[in-house]
Amino acid sequence: MPLDAGVRHLSTHRVPEARASAEFILAGVLGAGRGAAALDGGRSLTAAQRRRFWSLIRRRCRRLPLAYVLGHQDFMGLRMTVSPAVFTPRPETEELVDEAQGLMRAAGLLAPRILDIGTGSGCVAISLAKRFRFARIWATDVSARALALARRNAHAHGVAGRIKFLKKDLFLPWTLPKADLIVSNPPYVPASRLRRLAVEVRCEPRPALDGGKDGLDAVGAVVRAAAKGLKPGGRLVMEIGHDQGARVKTLLREAGFGEPRVKKDMQGLDRIAVARYPR
Known part of the structure; x- marks a missing residue:
């Protein structure tokens, strides 16, 4: 699932609290709460949302603060x-x-x-x-x-x-x-x-x-x-x-x-x- 793949990608780049970062990013893309996003795992992502998710994951891999990645x-x-x-x-x-x-x-x-x-x-x-x-x-x-x-x-x-x-x-x-x-x-x-x-x-x-x-x-x-x-x-x-x-x-x-x-x-x-x- 995209969420688990995102966690692995963040972990490979030694991003602290990789799962939390991935869940918040997915929540932002879905417009949902973190808990709901974690349960969804990325199954409901549209093609456009999937591209957005991976774009934000890559930004976080550059160690930009999560707030800057999300914009809030x-x-x-x-x-x-x-x-x-x-x-x-x-x-x-x-x-x-x-x-x-x-x-x-x-x-x-x-x-x-x-x-x-x-x-x-x-x-x-x-x-x-x-x-x-x-x-x-x-x-x-x-x-x-x-x-x-x-x-x-x-x-x-x-x-x-x-x-x-x-x-x-x-x-x-x-x-x-x-x-x-x-x-x-x-x-x-x-x-x-x-x-x-x-x-x-x-x-x-x-x-x-x-x-x-x-x-x-x-x-x-x-x-x-x-x-x-x-x-x-x-x-x-x-x-x-x-x-x-x-x-x-x-x-x-x-x-x-x-x-x-x-x-x-x-x-x-x-x-x-x-x-x-x-x-």
Whole structure:
């Protein structure tokens, strides 16, 4: 059957989790769920669908991330269109959205002003827009291609009218309205580690990965931007590297933030830095 043949082909090319990749590809071609596709095995493929299936299998054999092969990635229950222009949304970034939502709810803010720095696919800004109907959101990125894709995703999920997408370079000065919440998933991989990343990860945009010599170039820039861009009492919620917690808390304190803390992810690793700007 095509599914089993696809698994064998992927395995020959040493693609990790070959069966899962083949099942997701078949599901995408059939327009079905993964379970239904696995049961079908490819029996119901038309000739055109069979050609499409093998075209996608060959792309995955080149170790392109599965999300790029399929053209989408689910995030917080929302389907995001993705391409090699943007970093693929990760499950751990969903924890950033949950934390940000909890902080705004605890503060009693139903219409917060939110800034998303380095929006990429727009997944974080869009997820927050879905959760806060009256929020005003600004989402920035240095990449015009990423912003075009983020706008497309915002339109697909009915929130384009509530998010203002802006082309901004994090390392250059710029001014936006003061925010109640700043969220960011900046590049935080030390440059020396980039070559050791999985092949699939190395296919993603280098600017979305490369955090400079110690991994903290963009992280530090976000901290400095947040110190200028938050209202008194505003919150910063930022994804960080698994071993950066102590250094990021130091950066936050030096920038004048109070109550810096680092949340662990499901694997028990440093993942989300949270801080409050003084009133």
